[in-house]
Amino acid sequence: QEQLVESGGGLVEPGGSLRLSCAASGFDISSYVMRWYRQALGDERELVAGITVSGRSRIYVDSLEDRATISRDNLKNMLFLQIANLKSEDTAVYYCYAGSGTINHWGQGTQVTVSS
Numbered sequence: 001q002e003q004l005v006e007s008g009g010g011l012v013e014p015g016g017s018l019r020l021s022c023a024a025s026g027f028d029i030s031s032y033v034m035r036w037y038r039q040a041l042g043d044e045r046e047l048v049a050g051i052t053v054s055g056r057s058r059i060y061v062d063s064l065e066d067r068a069t070i071s072r073d074n075l076k077n078m079l080f081l082q083i084a085n086l087k088s089e090d091t092a093v094y095y096c097y098a099g100s101g102t103i104n105h106w107g108q109g110t111q112v113t114v115s116s
Contacts (some may be wrong), residue, residue, distance in 0.1 A: 002026035002105050004096045009110030014088050016114075020097030022079040022107055029073040032100045036081045045095065049081055050053035056110075063089070086114045 008020040020036070033053060039045040049060045049070040058070050069082045079096055091114050095105040 004098060004105050004107035006061060006094060006096050006107045006110035009112045011113045011115065012086050013116050014087060015076075017082070017084040018086065018108060018112065020083075020094055020096075020112070022082040024079070024098060024105075026078045027098075027105070028074075029072065029077050029098055031080065032098040032103075032105075034068060034070075034072055034079045034082055035097040035099070036079070037095045037097055038090075038101075039109075040092040041097070043092075047093075051079075088114050090114050 003025045005023045006020060006054065008018060008075045012018050029054060035050040036048050037045050038048050048064055049068055050059045051070045051072055055072050060068055064083065066082050071080045082092065091112060093109040093111050098105040102116065
């Protein structure tokens with residue numbers, strides 16, 4: 001069964017950092033575009049970072065452009081998102097996504113709360 005499982009979320013103070021992980025099972029991510037999305041309470045889900053199959057190209061939402069790094073480890077079948085200088089507006093559920101053609105996989109999400 002194809003599955004994505006996120007981890008690494010939690011309560012973080014403003015200015016802190018964290019690293020989200022996404023472990024894939026049941027399929028090989030090496031042929032998938034990988035992305036992180038987030039959804040804050042009451043808001044729509046938004047794309048925050050993406051990485052191509054090769055890993056050579058990355059995109060970020062403007063609000064994370066200078067604070068986030070998305071990376072992938074195809075050998076370990078994992079995706080990562082490192083965020084520094086966290087702000088209260090980063091509070092959301094973060095979702096891992098894998099896409100290839102018409103095939104899409106979503107994780108269940110991990111909660112990130114930025115608060116003092």
